[in-house]
Every structure is written in structure tokens, then in C-alpha cells.
Amino acid sequence: MKKGIIVLLVVLLTGVLMAEGFAQPFRGRIDRRPMSNRDVGGFLWILRQNQEELNITDEQMNKIKGLMDEFEKSMLKMRQTNQTLQLELRQLIREENRDYALLRKTMEKISSGRHDMVIAGMKLRDEMINILTPEQKEKLKEMRQDRMLGSRGMFRRDMGFRRFPHRLNRFRR
Numbered sequence: 148m149k150k151g152i153i154v155l156l157v158v159l160l161t162g163v164l165m166a167e168g169f170a171q172p173f174r175g176r177i178d179r180r181p182m183s184n185r186d187v188g189g190f191l192w193i194l195r196q197n198q199e200e201l202n203i204t205d206e207q208m209n210k211i212k213g214l215m216d217e218f219e220k221s222m223l224k225m226r227q228t229n230q231t232l233q234l235e236l237r238q239l240i241r242e243e244n245r246d247y248a249l250l251r252k253t254m255e256k257i258s259s260g261r262h263d264m265v266i267a268g269m270k271l272r273d274e275m276i277n278i279l280t281p282e283q284k285e286k287l288k289e290m291r292q293d294r295m296l297g298s299r300g301m302f303r304r305d306m307g308f309r310r311f312p313h314r315l316n317r318f319r320r
Contacts, residue, residue: 190272191215197290201283211275218271222264229260 194203194211236253239245276284 190275194275197287200290201279201286203279203283207278210278214271214274214278218267221267225260225264225267229257229264232257232260 191211194201194208197203198208232253236250236257239250239253276287279287
């Protein structure tokens with residue numbers, strides 16, 4: 148009987164702790180900027196670093212910077228909207244009598260907002276690429292392929308078997 152009561156108390160305590168954990172605000176991926184924003188910023192950095200090699204004019208770079216400024220303004224608005232929705236979601240979760248339809252609707256709005264941010268980043272990147280001439284686009288494509296092939300080849304040749312030396316013995320037999 149005592150064992151049954153102890154097990155029941157442990158299960159109840161675990162349930163209470165889990166419920167408390169789920170009631171806390173979510174601090175994971177939702178609060179961070181979408182990957183596409185970093186990709187876009189990274190793409191701008193690549194263009195700046197290779198401006199001479201790609202023969203990007205100052206006029207082209209100023210257009211790209213202008214696009215980036217407009218993008219950042221729109222992203223600030225989107226992030227603010229999403230953060231407001233996340234706050235509303237946390238408030239809905241804390242309520243005793245939850246309206247699950249409203250919870251679902253709020254979650255879908257948050258998800259839709261994140262999708263909009265990612266798509267906006269993709270559109271910006273396409274607009275930035277369209278500013279480049281066909282020759283610059285081709286050179287950029289070559290640079291990207293060279294970088295990708297180099298890193299993949301290095302991983303397979305140098306790191307593949309060094310990280311797992313036991314695999315070497317399998318091929319020496």
C-alpha cells in the first residue's frame with residue numbers, strides 16, 4: 148500500500164513539474180530570427196568580400212544596400228507582430244479554461260508570420276542576384292561551386308577516416 152502511494156505521489160509530482168515547464172514561455176527557435184535573414188546577411192557579406200573579383204560597381208552595391216535596408220524595416224515590423232502573437236499565445240496557454248480553437252488560430256498566425264519572413268528573405272536574395280549582370284551571376288555560381296566542392300572533398304579525404312580510425316583497418320584487410 149505504501150509503495151502504491153509513493154508511486155502515485157511521484158507520478159503526480161512529475162505531472163505537476165511537467166505542466167509548470169510547459170507553462171513557461173517558449174525560448175527556443177520561435178524567438179530567434181529565421182535562417183533566411185542570416186543567409187541574406189551572409190550573402191551581402193559575400194558580395195562585399197568579393198566585390199572586386201565579381202566586378203560589382205558601387206551603383207550596384209548601393210542598390211543592394213538599399214534593398215537590404217528596406218528588408219530590415221519590413222522584418223522589424225514582422226518580428227514585432229510575431230512577438231505580440233507569441234505573448235498572446237502565452238497568455239492563452241496560462242488561462243484555466245482554454246479556448247483550443249483560438250490557441251490553434253494564434254499558433255497558425257505565428258507559423259504563417261515565420262513563413263512570410265522566410266519567403267521575404269528568399270525574395271530579397273533573388274532581387275539582389277537580379278541586380279548583378281549575367282557575367283557576375285556566372286562568376287558567383289562558379290565561386291559557390293568551387294567552395295562547396297572544396298569543403299566536401301576535404302571532409303571526405305582528410306576527416307572521414309581520421310575521425311574514425313577503426314574504419315581504416317576494414318579496408319586494409
